[in-house]
């Protein structure tokens with residue numbers, strides 16, 4: 385066998401689409417314009433999602449001239465792994481640098497029975513969908529630096545591939561709960577879900593994919609109309625407009641009535657149970673009255689409630705209630721017959737709430753002179 389020649393790096397043409405953002409039939413359609421047979425599309429998908437190569441050059445059963453053409457036509461963006469926090473049996477956070485230098489993070493969560501779509505032996509990835517977030521919830525690290533841009537579908541899909549590669553673990557559950565508001569990046573998120581779910585793609589069952597939203601009511605309805613069986617989680621965090629208005633500016637645009645009506649539409653359209661996420665923040669949303677009202681909303685919609693003790697964010701003044709208060713809130717929900725869990729999460733110590741690792745790294749980098757980078 386002859387050694388393959390040294391890899392020559394091609395100059396990247398700006399604006400080329402990443403191969404990981406294409407559906408199988410789009411790859412086939414592209415190949416048709418290059419006078420190639422359609423079966424080549426499946427070969428390419430196998431290289432991308434089964435064998436996980438990192439360049440077209442490695443697709444050795446494709447003719448050399450096709451490999452060259454593909455490298456001219458598409459980019460092969462790989463995420464650069466900048467930092468990892470955490471150890472094997474706890475939550476691990478991965479900080480990635482995108483092609484344009486922006487930083488995003490993904491979190492790998494070990495088996496946890498209380499997680500969305502998860503049973504006890506599933507490994508979950510929490511993916512980012514945007515660089516920053518425009519929604520500015522008062523308690524959240526992701527919105528603190530404002531919004532930079534949407535991720536494209538390939539940058540979402542590549543988070544799974546990169547985390548599996550770095551960890552050696554097989555991911556079988558996906559939550560869209562990283563940085564960004566998924567439903568504000570609707571087309572790319574739906575595209576990524578299809579690729580993650582496809583038999584020719586990453587082949588993760590739709591019921592093991594959960595999208596979380598802060599409450600974009602019209603987009604919830606739009607998602608309900610998509611032929612997808614992925615799951616929906618709502619970041620409720622308050623059972624009245626008064627509480628939600630105080631901590632989530634999005635509620636001034638789509639109030640609780642509009643949000644719950646959209647949830648109702650989603651649940652009945654999909655015949656699915658949705659999730660309410662409820663971060664417990666001391667003195668803000670942990671009153672007993674809120675628990676009774678939350679139970680009523682959950683009962684009306686048949687929703688399941690996941691209580692999450694607030695994770696402290698450096699520079700923000702919020703804190704979690706005492707353990708006893710968290711348990712009291714949970715017991716009120718259960719008295720009403722609401723299906724509810726309280727996350728006794730690991731990973732609190734490594735800044736588990738999404739957006740925080742990036743923020744810390746950015747802050748650290750900011751004190752380093754640019755020339756030292």
Ligand code: SAH
Nearest residue numbers: 524561564565596597598619661694695737
């Ligand atoms: N933008 C979407 C998805 C990303 S946020 C949304 O808001 O749903 C994912 C979840 O993390 C949300 O429920 C969000 O409210 C929660 N979160 C944000 N900051 C947190 C913190 N400091 N502690 C605990 N949960 C937090």
Ligand code: SF4
Nearest residue numbers: 517519521524527598
């Ligand atoms: Fe954005 Fe979600 Fe954070 Fe709100 S909670 S700022 S919507 S990422």
